[in-house]
Amino acid sequence: MSGSMNLNTHEHMLRDKVILALNSSLSFPQVLEAARAPLLELAPSDSVALCLMRTTPVLDFQWLVPGHPIPLLEQYASVSDHDFVRAPIFARPNEVILDEEMLPRREYEHSLLYQRSRELGLGLEHVMAVLLPIRPDFLGALALYRTRRRAFSSRCATVLSSLTQHLVNAVRNCADLQTMTTGSHLLEELHGRPGTAYVVVELPSREVLRSKHAAVLLERWFAPSDLHASGLPLPLKERLDALVRMDADSRLEKNVWFSQQPEGYRTVRFIELPAGEGPRQWALVMNELPMSIPLPVDMRRKLTRREADIAKYLLRSWSSEQIASELVIAVDTVDTHVRNIREKLGIDSRMDLLYLAARFNKPV
Incomplete structure (x- = not known):
């Protein structure tokens, strides 16, 4: 869902702040802390938590809670088998689910999670959550909580739904590139891999860093006549310029450049790096994919x-x-x-x- 929903001026401002925060870092804790205040105001809530889940070899959970801790989540391992949120959101990925859709209020109040939250002094009276599929083996789940008896409205769910793809994008970037540093250096381990291909560009068009394999791919993919004065191939320079001009919602569908060739596919994923001092930087991560790819x-x-x-x-x-x-x-x-x-x-x-x-x- 795009940002075209019927938001008032203040809500638009808050939504823009959340999106800016989601792109402010490649660190999960920093992203959550930056997004927490505007998100809790946009979809009025008392707390927010992100659960990172790996599905192989076994289902494994990591909870990240910005701001004040949520005692129940610190003891989640002991109550995870009784989590009534998990099944509904797994059944409807990318869809915001309200607690009233998860189970009736009477059952909610008799659930082990609710009872334990009250015992710990922070009754989680209401919850809405959304599953964020990132990769087949890696998922995220964002949950908002209220500690007072005031149910989340359908409008709250709609507002959060308008951010779902931005949340997916932020979690994916953090997961894929959390070992990247800002500025002109990429992760030492990543840099050392012979098959890794990336270019870091400082806006408007100054190239900061190019891996050895990126140089090989770009020379094979493009002729000298395809190059812009900056050294970037024109198709990639034009895509980057277009992304910079787009709003955050439009970028979500345009951040991968794709070319089909007889021998396979060529892709470039454009990732806006966290803001630091000086001009904003982008990483262009390149891959060659075979024409026939097995279904994992x-x-x-x-x-x-x-x-x-x-x-x-x-x-x-x-x-x-x-x-x-x-x-x-x-x-x-x-x-x-x-x-x-x-x-x-x-x-x-x-x-x-x-x-x-x-x-x-x-x-x-």
Whole structure:
């Protein structure tokens, strides 16, 4: 959902502050602390928490709570089997769920989590939460809490929904690049990998850093006549210039450049680095993907058999019409399956499916 919903001037200002905070750092704690105050005012709440979950080899949780601690979450391991929030949000990823949709109020008040929260002196009277699928093996869940008996409204859920893709993007960037430093240096470990390809650009067009493999890829991908005076290829320079001019909502769908070639796919993901002193910097992370990418096991497990079949064809870059003809089903049916695949895997586009499947088969 974009920022076009019916917000008043103050709400627009708060939403912009939250989005700015989500892009202010590649550190989970710093991002949460920066976003906490405007988020709690935008969707009136008393506290916020982010749960990071890894699904392999076993389900593992890490809670991050900015501001005052939430005692219940510090003891979460002992009550996790009784968490009534988990099943509803897992069933409806990327959708904000209110506690009244999770279970009836009578059951809510008799739940172990609610009772334990009261025993610990901070009764969590209401909660709304959203599951943020990042990768097949990595998820986030954001929860907002109220300690008074005043239920979250549907408007609160709509406001939080308008931020969901920004939250996904922020968690993904922090997870993927938390070992990056700001400024002109990338993580030593990342820098040392021979297959890692990235360029760091300081706006408006000064190149700060280029890995060895990036130099190899760019020379292979582009002719000298394709280069801008800055040294960046024109298609990448034009995409970066366009992203800088876009609002935060529009950037979400345009931050990956994609080119299909006979031998495979070429992708560049544009990541705005945290603000520091001086001009803003962007990292351009490059990958080459084979034409036929296997569907990773952990992705397949989240899909029905038919969805997995369609996902395999999507990874071959088949159109909906080609898939429908091959499987002898209607194009609308294929499109419905594609929407379900995107929702279950937490991806925004077919390009994201290619990118994540390749990455999961061979992590960068």
